[in-house]
Amino acid sequence: xxxxxxxxxxxxxxxxxxxxxxxxxxDVLEKSPESKTDISWFEVHTENYMGAGGPPHxxxxxxxxxxxxxxxxxxxxxxxAEGLDLAHLHGIKAAVERYQPSLVSEHISWSITDxxxxxxLIPIPYTAESLQIICDNIxxxxxxxxxxxxxxxxxxxxxxxxxxxxxxxxxxxxxxxTGCGLLLDVNNVFVSCQxxxxxxxxxxxRFRPETVEEIHLAGHAVKKFGKKKILIDDHGxxxxxxxxxxxxxxxxxxxxxxxxxxxxxxxxxxKTLEQEAARANIWLDKHKTILARVxxxxxxx
Amino acid sequence: xxxxxxxxNRFSRAILTENASNIxxxxxADGTTAEERHNIYRNNTFITLGQALTQNFPVICRLVGxxxxxxxxxxxxxxxxxxxxxxxxxxxxxxxxxxxxxPVSSLPYLADVARFEHSWNRCFNGPDSNNFDLEExxxxxxxxxxxxxxxxxxxxxxxxxxxxxxxxxxxxQDETHxxxxxxxxxxxCHFVLFRKKQEVDILNLDEGDFFFLESLYLGQSLxxxxxxxxxxxxxxxxxAILQTxxxxxxxxxxxxxxx
Numbered sequence: 001x002x003x004x005x006x007x008x009x010x011x012x013x014x015x016x017x018x019x020x021x022x023x024x025x026x027d028v029l030e031k032s033p034e035s036k037t038d039i040s041w042f043e044v045h046t047e048n049y050m051g052a053g054g055p056p057h058x059x060x061x062x063x064x065x066x067x068x069x070x071x072x073x074x075x076x077x078x079x080x081a082e083g084l085d086l087a088h089l090h091g092i093k094a095a096v097e098r099y100q101p102s103l104v105s106e107h108i109s110w111s112i113t114d115x116x117x118x119x120x121l122i123p124i125p126y127t128a129e130s131l132q133i134i135c136d137n138i139x140x141x142x143x144x145x146x147x148x149x150x151x152x153x154x155x156x157x158x159x160x161x162x163x164x165x166x167x168x169x170x171x172x173x174x175x176x177x178t179g180c181g182l183l184l185d186v187n188n189v190f191v192s193c194q195x196x197x198x199x200x201x202x203x204x205x206r207f208r209p210e211t212v213e214e215i216h217l218a219g220h221a222v223k224k225f226g227k228k229k230i231l232i233d234d235h236g237x238x239x240x241x242x243x244x245x246x247x248x249x250x251x252x253x254x255x256x257x258x259x260x261x262x263x264x265x266x267x268x269x270x271k272t273l274e275q276e277a278a279r280a281n282i283w284l285d286k287h288k289t290i291l292a293r294v295x296x297x298x299x300x301x
Numbered sequence: 302x303x304x305x306x307x308x309x310n311r312f313s314r315a316i317l318t319e320n321a322s323n324i325x326x327x328x329x330a331d332g333t334t335a336e337e338r339h340n341i342y343r344n345n346t347f348i349t350l351g352q353a354l355t356q357n358f359p360v361i362c363r364l365v366g367x368x369x370x371x372x373x374x375x376x377x378x379x380x381x382x383x384x385x386x387x388x389x390x391x392x393x394x395x396x397x398x399x400x401x402x403x404p405v406s407s408l409p410y411l412a413d414v415a416r417f418e419h420s421w422n423r424c425f426n427g428p429d430s431n432n433f434d435l436e437e438x439x440x441x442x443x444x445x446x447x448x449x450x451x452x453x454x455x456x457x458x459x460x461x462x463x464x465x466x467x468x469x470x471x472x473x474q475d476e477t478h479x480x481x482x483x484x485x486x487x488x489x490c491h492f493v494l495f496r497k498k499q500e501v502d503i504l505n506l507d508e509g510d511f512f513f514l515e516s517l518y519l520g521q522s523l524x525x526x527x528x529x530x531x532x533x534x535x536x537x538x539x540x541a542i543l544q545t546x547x548x549x550x551x552x553x554x555x556x557x558x559x560x
Contacts, residue, residue: 047386047387047388047389048389050387050389051387051389051390051426051427052426052427052428052429052455052456053426053427053428053429053456054425054426054427054429054456054496054499055425055499056426057429058498058499074386075385075386075387076386077386079305080309081304081305081306081309082306082309085385085386087385088385088386088387091387110309111386112386113306113309113310113312113313114309114310114313115384116313116317116382116383116384117382117383117384117385117386118313118316118342118346118382119346119349119350119353119383119386119388120342120345120346120349122312122342124305125305125308125327127302127305129304129305130305133305157338157341157342158328158329158331158335158338158339158341158342159328159329159331160308160327160328160329161326161327161328161329162302162303162308162327196331225333225337226333226337227332228332228333230333230341232341
């Protein structure tokens, strides 16, 4: 049965959204759509809404009537050398047709090989072969769904000896070849740059503003391995001060973009999630004001 | 330079065998060791898949304790890693796995508790029910009833066990804190799980009622099923079980089988 929307805006705007968790279904539904809230859209993990039926669908259908959503897949494994799992692709298509999301995204990573799904977002080596493989898989997904997708830059804890391209260059090449958009995860940029000694500002500066269509913000953990400190992208805490600063920098270069607060572990109260969203909205307002002034001055000049 | 497919296969095997020596040459050590870096991915894999199993088998986790469940999950994941990204019902081999897992051989009922949890999960995430109008059935003539073939809600799950698994499951829900005493020799149980709206309903059945329902579920006609069960169970009450089936809204449709 196709899902019919009765009301509600359908487009995710350049404002703060939050990852939707079952723990918060009732909090979300208790708010009237007209009430002023700091969360204006929700993102779901596509796989959680690919079961045949049951309460997850019941709640998402209700929430979808009042909010635009983004569907963010974690399992398609765009970096798999063996190509895409067709059954999974069919499942994603069914979910996308049912919920009509404003944005559909996946990751620049792999998690499936030799018939096994590892449930982690593992980086790929940045080589000409990998580029060909991931571009073929993105083309396959976009053609199959009949729409543009966004792909997310990974957080990583290792680099391959065979990599011979820098990550942002590889991503830019991929965006150019496939026409997909970038989901710029600012926390992932921070985590990977810290872990590999890259320059986060330089990393972000390499992207063109029009390719960035969504931003992710999340918390990370710090672990020690011997003397080496490694940041782990666990989505289990508040967004760090460093990542907020990097977000400010990102907005100054890219302009305002839909910004998601991701919190997948140690799930907080809905209120805490709203507070994080409010912080993102403060930065977005600031950049909106700056932009308006720039335009005013431009008109006077 | 190794092809990507080869790197991915070695990476995956290194996780599942917990031995990174084959993949280490592909990874930069960069201030620590290649093995240590690969271990981060190994840990993430076991932790997140372990979380999926905890979510899908909460009562097993509670019965054996969190620490032992982690150990058990690790062994399960290595033997039966997921074959696709839909983890909502990951763990379908858990009953078989538990029945052969040496450390829990003194707890023979665990496999059936796992079977119950998996059935519950399949019912919870299974297809939603349609709205079947009972009036359609009531309009049938008496002679049609004999050759009536009933189809049930497609989320329905039938289960029987030699152990009181339903009591075990119920007394290990969050709100009961496992306080009830259960006599494992109290005998087995037969029941059916189904979901009309958002809640999974569980209905205890007599042995005769269970086999009657199972016969219908497998596509046998009402007349054939009733006759077979009546031969074996003298106290079988056809009217009563049909009332139960209809009252609980377990029917999704029907057809009349003509020879």
